Amino acid sequence: MATTVNEFGRNVKEMRDLDECAADWFNDKTPNQWSRSHFTDFSKCDMLLNNGCESFNSSILEARDKPILSMCEWIIEYLMNRMQVNRDTAEQRWTGSFCPKIQKVIDQNFAELGDCIPIKSDNFHYQVSCHEGRQYSVDLKNGTCGCRKWDLSGIPCKHTLSAIDAQRLDYYEFTHK
Numbered sequence: 136m137a138t139t140v141n142e143f144g145r146n147v148k149e150m151r152d153l154d155e156c157a158a159d160w161f162n163d164k165t166p167n168q169w170s171r172s173h174f175t176d177f178s179k180c181d182m183l184l185n186n187g188c189e190s191f192n193s194s195i196l197e198a199r200d201k202p203i204l205s206m207c208e209w210i211i212e213y214l215m216n217r218m219q220v221n222r223d224t225a226e227q228r229w230t231g232s233f234c235p236k237i238q239k240v241i242d243q244n245f246a247e248l249g250d251c252i253p254i255k256s257d258n259f260h261y262q263v264s265c266h267e268g269r270q271y272s273v274d275l276k277n278g279t280c281g282c283r284k285w286d287l288s289g290i291p292c293k294h295t296l297s298a299i300d301a302q303r304l305d306y307y308e309f310t311h312k
């Protein structure tokens with residue numbers, strides 16, 4: 136779950152202490168393919184899994200044996216129907232500004248606000264201290280936090296929310312569209 140290069144380094148060292156062979160197995164794999172700590176923050180997606188691909192692949196099983204054009208038509212119809220079903224579901228269940236899963240993450244981060252002590256540096260910058268002894272630099276203007284969770288996902292982490300809360304700002308403005 137490391138989101139910073141420092142944390143990644145500590146975890147790799149810990150893994151090496153536990154099992155040298157396991158750590159060596161990762162040597163020929165570049166970390167930007169399997170560790171959040173090395174992901175770019177451009178996509179605003181911190182997913183490590185390929186569940187989406189697996190799920191799509193299994194749902195088109197029926198169409199995979201068809202000739203290419205028939206398969207494509209089947210997939211077009213499947214996707215068209217699926218997107219409309221999801222739109223209908225969202226209209227019924229989506230009552231807030233964000234989809235329920237994102238709102239849940241924000242609510243969980245808000246619940247951990249007591250762990251953070253924000254110190255204002257200027258109108259956009261905060262130094263946030265946590266009870267575990269770490270400090271994080273939050274830049275509200277550029278959308279970054281030292282923990283990189285906000286940078287990677289676009290969802291304000293607890294450090295960012297503590298800075299937003301300290302300025303009585305709306306977290307909606309700091310959640311990536």
Ligand SMILES: [Zn+2]
Pocket residue numbers: 271280281282283284285292293294295
């Ligand atoms: Zn953070």
